[in-house]
Structures are given as C-alpha cells and as structure tokens.
Amino acid sequence: MADHTSKSDERDLPRGKKWGKYARGALQAAGVVPFAGGLFSAAAGRWSEHEQERVNEFLRGWLHMLRDELREKQRTMAEIVTRLDMHDERIAARVRSDEYQSLLKKAFRNWAGTESAKKQEFIRNILNNAAATDLTSDDVVSLFIDWLHTYSEFHFAVIADIYTNPGATREEIWRRLGKGSPREDSAEADLYKLLFRDLSTGGVIRQHRETDYAGNFITRQQPKGSRRRTSGREMTSAFDDEKQYELTALGQQFVHYAMQELTSKIEYHADVEMEKDDEDGR
Numbered sequence: 001m002a003d004h005t006s007k008s009d010e011r012d013l014p015r016g017k018k019w020g021k022y023a024r025g026a027l028q029a030a031g032v033v034p035f036a037g038g039l040f041s042a043a044a045g046r047w048s049e050h051e052q053e054r055v056n057e058f059l060r061g062w063l064h065m066l067r068d069e070l071r072e073k074q075r076t077m078a079e080i081v082t083r084l085d086m087h088d089e090r091i092a093a094r095v096r097s098d099e100y101q102s103l104l105k106k107a108f109r110n111w112a113g114t115e116s117a118k119k120q121e122f123i124r125n126i127l128n129n130a131a132a133t134d135l136t137s138d139d140v141v142s143l144f145i146d147w148l149h150t151y152s153e154f155h156f157a158v159i160a161d162i163y164t165n166p167g168a169t170r171e172e173i174w175r176r177l178g179k180g181s182p183r184e185d186s187a188e189a190d191l192y193k194l195l196f197r198d199l200s201t202g203g204v205i206r207q208h209r210e211t212d213y214a215g216n217f218i219t220r221q222q223p224k225g226s227r228r229r230t231s232g233r234e235m236t237s238a239f240d241d242e243k244q245y246e247l248t249a250l251g252q253q254f255v256h257y258a259m260q261e262l263t264s265k266i267e268y269h270a271d272v273e274m275e276k277d278d279e280d281g282r
Contacts, residue, residue: 069111072111072120073108073111076120076123076124079124080124080127080128080131083124083128083261084128084131084132085132091131091132094131095131099138100130100131100138102138102142103127103130103138103141103142103145104127106142106145107123107126107127107145110145110149116153118153118156119148119153121261122148122156122258122259123145123148124261125257125258125259125260125261126141126144126145126148126257126258128261129256129257129260130257135253135256135257136253136257140250140253141257143250144253144254144257144258147202147204147254148258150198150202151198151199151202154191154195155195155198155199156258156259157177158173158177158195158196158199158205159199159204159205159247159251159254159255160255160259161173161176161177162205162245162246162247162251163247163251163252163255163259166208166246166247167208167244167245167246168244168245169240169241169242169243169244169245170192170196170237170238170239170240170241170243170245171237171239171240171241172241173245174192174239184237184238184239189238189239190238192238192239193238196245199251203248203250203251204247204248204250204251204254205245205246205247205248205251206245206246206248207243207244207245207246208243208244208245208246
C-alpha cells in the first residue's frame, strides 16, 4: 500500500519544463523568494529523469509539511474563534485592533517554533486570553509568544510545577517530574542546570526571597555565629534540595495566559471539519 501511494504521488508531480513551473508556484505560495522558482526551472532542463525523481520526492515531502502546517494553523484559529464571545463589544473591538492583529501575525508567522501540540495549545490560550482579558500589556504578551519559541516543553513543565508548588527545590521538582536518578556528571544533570539558568536569566523564575510590606526584597541576613563555607570538594548539586524557587510576576502572568484556557462558546470539531474540507478538495 505504501509503495502504491508513493508512486501515485510521484505521478502527480510533473517532470521536465512543467516541473520547473510547478516548483516555482509552490515556492511562491510558501513565501520563498521568487528567484528560487526560476532556479529550479533552469536546473530542471539539465537534470536527468532519475535526478528529477529524487527532487520530486524531496519536494513532495516538503509540500506535505506545508499542508500539515496549514491544517494546524486552521485548527488553532478555529479553536480561538470558538472560545471568544463575539457578542461582547469590547472583545469584538479588541480582535479588530491593530495591536491584537500584530500579536496574531507574530504567533502564526513563527509557527515553526511551535512544533508540538502542547505549544500550539499555549499559543491558542495566549491569543484567547489576550483578546478576552487585559491583565497585562501587549508588550508582555508578545514576550510570552517569544518564550514559546525559546523554551522547550521541559522548561514549561518546570514552570507549571513551581506555580503549583511555590518554594519548590530542584530535587523536589525533578522527583515530581519522574525523571529518574541520573549522576551529577550526566548530560541530564547538565541539561537540568541549564534549564534553571535559562529560566532565571529569562526572568521567569527566581530563588525565593522575602519581601517587605511594599514588595521590596529583603537582603538575606547571615545568622550570627555561622560562617559561609568558602571551599569544599563538592559543588552544588544539579538536584539541590535547599534553595527554593518561585515564579516572578512575569512567570505567574505567563501561566495565567498560556496554561489556562477559555471554555468553548461554540461546539466545533476541528478535525472533522478539516477532513471534510480535504474530501471536498479531492
């Protein structure tokens, strides 16, 4: 069955001079610079039939990828629309605004960074909450979209755990995530340390610190009679169980925008609708 499908797909791709025109149209539809299509057209005249078949195979896989990406965008956009109350004048005006349209374009322009279903869900939630609420500025929402491309699902799992368990230590988080018991000199330990460094320097998490009534951080006082250790044979563990972590204000807002979804206002089954569109197209 797989061989039959492959041969059938190859027959769908033209060869010779028509192939160059086909490639150029596909590239332009994808937003690739126009001269690339001309390059393929010129090269097609010099390629042998075997070489063209190889390029056809490559191009076919690339077009399938573009089709899948378009389906993902359509599904996400449909899910956004079904969760917004368009009878609300404020929301209706918000989604028409230049500011919201800018966020929408940014989210879909950088779609390649949302390679997983979970990240696509976060994109949907961010755009929904950006339309329905005004808890933070559009500059901050734009930063949240950047985070989806900067951080991995592992990062977001740590963020979610700290949100649920403020003051958690690295060891506690690692244990709750069920990641096993790696050595301190393992790649897993290095990755875990890098992850906390990413989130700390990115302003998402910080070590727990006391604040006064005005929200100012209080400097830690060294207990009397204690001496800070200045040397030792062992460095701080990647799975340290002493230092506590909490989300920054930005981190907390990210959780509210990305990890909390609005309920659907309309019953809509995106997958069923997409399959119907494909059948109609055929």
